[in-house]
Amino acid sequence: MVRKRRIHYTETDKAVMWDRWQKGESLEKIAQLFDRGHGSVVRILRQTGGIRPLRRVQSGRTLSLAEREEIYRGVVAGQSLRSIAASLRRAPSTISREINRNGGRQHYRANLADQAAWDRAHRPKTCKLAQNPALARIVASKLQLEWSPRQIAGWLKRTYPADETYQVSHETIYRKLFIQARGALKQELLQHLRRTRRMRRSRHHTQKTPDHGRIMDAVSIRERPAEAEDRAVPGHWEGDLLFGSKNSQIATLVERHSRYVLLARVKGKDSETVINALIKQAH
Numbered sequence: 001m002v003r004k005r006r007i008h009y010t011e012t013d014k015a016v017m018w019d020r021w022q023k024g025e026s027l028e029k030i031a032q033l034f035d036r037g038h039g040s041v042v043r044i045l046r047q048t049g050g051i052r053p054l055r056r057v058q059s060g061r062t063l064s065l066a067e068r069e070e071i072y073r074g075v076v077a078g079q080s081l082r083s084i085a086a087s088l089r090r091a092p093s094t095i096s097r098e099i100n101r102n103g104g105r106q107h108y109r110a111n112l113a114d115q116a117a118w119d120r121a122h123r124p125k126t127c128k129l130a131q132n133p134a135l136a137r138i139v140a141s142k143l144q145l146e147w148s149p150r151q152i153a154g155w156l157k158r159t160y161p162a163d164e165t166y167q168v169s170h171e172t173i174y175r176k177l178f179i180q181a182r183g184a185l186k187q188e189l190l191q192h193l194r195r196t197r198r199m200r201r202s203r204h205h206t207q208k209t210p211d212h213g214r215i216m217d218a219v220s221i222r223e224r225p226a227e228a229e230d231r232a233v234p235g236h237w238e239g240d241l242l243f244g245s246k247n248s249q250i251a252t253l254v255e256r257h258s259r260y261v262l263l264a265r266v267k268g269k270d271s272e273t274v275i276n277a278l279i280k281q282a283h
Helices: 011-022 027-033 038-048 065-076 081-088 092-100 110-121 133-144 149-159 170-178 187-192 271-282
Strands: 237-243 249-255 261-266
Touching (some): 065 081, 133 149, 133 187, 249 271
Antiparallel strands (some): 249 261
16 A cells, blocks of 8 residues: 655645535545545644634734835835834834844844744733633533533523623633643543534534445445345355444454354454454454
8 A cells, every 4th residue: 555645735725624624524525635534634623623723814003014125125225214114104113113123223124023023923812711710610510510512601691691701602612622621621521522522523514415434436235146145155254343432443254154253353444454354363
């Protein structure tokens, strides 16, 4: 089996993944767009728990890259700070702070200053659950009672109608569990959700699709010969894969005539692993 080389997904590729994921498409279907296995897509989506990260935007009050390039040209040309500020319709103090915090006139570079501004502005907003430990304890206790985040959010709103510091949306609870599991809510609380998956699914997701669960190029069981159907002739085997707890699997082979059964414990559910385990067991 040829192993495909790991590729670097561009921001455009990731945007396509998130668009398809939010529309409810399966991981396998998304991965087919890039000719990769679904694990390659999982690696990207799991970084934020299946919740699309917010796109960073720059405030209109801050200097843009184009303005910083104009500042750089003014600095190189030896213009005064007031002259540069007038051409950009900015306060001279704004231009002065911009140049001083980025190396002064001798070392100012527009692209480096712009990147530094983005880095300084990267401050994730502190979640309300992290700001209010008492609220986090209430939410955690309700999760341990198998309450859903939506139920908890509704209960808080009814219990504390006049105190917004003790109200939190169900989306915030999900985000804290799936993205910031080491913060106010511990990762162990994920097991109390009604669907104990590692990533949050889109509300549009459904498994009731024509191609869900189908094996590609599979031969229908209806096409097996009549001699195998009526169990009259020995030598026809029927295979299956049983799933247990803690991600355990057992492959089975049943001889249809005698009902003789072979069992093989397998470490994975992919076809190569299952086939090799059954071959070893049959020998």
